[in-house]
Amino acid sequence: MKKSVARLGIGGPVGSGKTALLECIIPRLIAQGIEVAVITNDLLTTEDADRLKSRGFLPSERIIGVETGSCPHTAIREDPTMNLLALEDLEGLFPQLDIIFIESGGDNLASTFSYDLVDSYIFVIDVGAGDDIPRKKGPGFSQADLVVINKIDIAPYVGANLDLIRQEAPLYRQSKPIIYTNCKTGEGLEEVIKFIKQKILFFRL
Ligand SMILES: Nc1nc2c(ncn2[C@@H]2O[C@H](COP(=O)(O)OP(=O)(O)OP(=O)(O)O)[C@@H](O)[C@H]2O)c(=O)[nH]1
Numbered sequence: 001m002k003k004s005v006a007r008l009g010i011g012g013p014v015g016s017g018k019t020a021l022l023e024c025i026i027p028r029l030i031a032q033g034i035e036v037a038v039i040t041n042d043l044l045t046t047e048d049a050d051r052l053k054s055r056g057f058l059p060s061e062r063i064i065g066v067e068t069g070s071c072p073h074t075a076i077r078e079d080p081t082m083n084l085l086a087l088e089d090l091e092g093l094f095p096q097l098d099i100i101f102i103e104s105g106g107d108n109l110a111s112t113f114s115y116d117l118v119d120s121y122i123f124v125i126d127v128g129a130g131d132d133i134p135r136k137k138g139p140g141f142s143q144a145d146l147v148v149i150n151k152i153d154i155a156p157y158v159g160a161n162l163d164l165i166r167q168e169a170p171l172y173r174q175s176k177p178i179i180y181t182n183c184k185t186g187e188g189l190e191e192v193i194k195f196i197k198q199k200i201l202f203f204r205l
Contacts, residue, residue, distance in 0.1 A: 005091055006099040006200050009076060009113040009121030011140055014106025016126040017150040019048045020183040021192070022101060027057045028193050034201065035098045037062040037090045039083060041075055041105045048103060062094065072105030073112070080117040087117075098201055109138025120145040120200055122192075127151045131160040134169040146177050146195055153182045 010018045019040070026036055036058060040048035042065065049065025052058065064086045068075040075082055083102055090100055102118060104111065113121040123144035125133050128151050134141060141147055149169065155162040162180075169178050177195060181188035 005087075005097045006120075007087065007102060007118045008099060008196065008200055009102050009104065009118035010124060011076065011104040011107065011111050011113060011121055011144070012124035012148075013108060013126070013129060016106070016124045016129070017148075017181075017183050018103050018106070018124050019051060021122075021124055021148060021150065021181070022052065022103060023055060024183050024186065024189050025192055025196070026052075026101075028189065029099070029196070030057060032193075032197075034197075035094070035096050036101070037064075037094060037097050037099075038101045038103065039064045039066055039086045039090070040103045041066045041068050041072060041083070043068055043070075043072070043105055062090065064090065068105060072107040073110070076102070076104045076117060077112060077114045080114050083117055099196070107140075109133070109136055109140055111140045112143055122146045122148055124148045124150055127155045127160045127162060127165065128158045130158075131155075131162070131165050134165060134172050137172050142172050142174070144176070145199070146179065146192075147173060148179050148181055148188075148192065150181045150183060152180050152187065153184060 046065025049063050052063050053060040066082050123140040179188050179191045
């Protein structure tokens with residue numbers, strides 16, 4: 001019987017570390033025998049897809065770069081046709097896949113994914129954008145299935161109060177999970193892997 005493939009969105013503001021997160025977690029998932037493919041979205045280039053291909057941890061045919069040509073949220077929410085076609089291509093070519101990541105182009109705090117496109121999504125913010133980001137109650141932050149608060153290492157250098165973030169962020173998440181990460185050292189990444197295996201892949205593995 002053909003397996004159904006998990007579709008996991010990765011959204012968040014420009015530069016928050018969405019691609020860095022994928023670079024960290026994909027090799028770990030592959031090492032555990034999980035079959036992975038990726039779709040990236042960029043405005044007018046395939047920059048993120050090229051970057052992932054250059055890492056060499058996945059055959060390049062398993063990485064599709066979608067050039068959205070429009071606001072990132074249009075391609076993941078209002079009209080996800082381009083991403084749905086890319087999903088269809090990957091699922092047709094690789095029926096053994098367990099999970100396909102769909103990385104959105106960097107967008108603002110209001111960006112959310114259509115559940116016609118993904119089963120679940122992670123919203124990545126970065127500490128460097130300020131310790132008031134959780135308080136701004138962006139729909140991406142409050143509605144995502146998982147929030148990753150990345151770049152915890154830079155808090156002291158940008159005057160961001162990490163303790164305040166840890167205190168306030170849960171207030172806007174209605175008990176939904178938050179994981180704190182540093183993609184440079186690997187801190188928090190095992191928790192992200194655990195989330196993906198337990199909440200996203202549990203009935204496929
Ligand atoms: N210090 C530090 N830098 C990080 C961390 N994660 C990512 N970065 C850096 O932040 C910058 C942006 O990371 P990307 O992964 O390109 O961010 P992105 O969200 O994919 O960016 P867009 O696709 O342009 O929206 C890069 O220079 C990364 O090396 C982290 O945990 N700590």
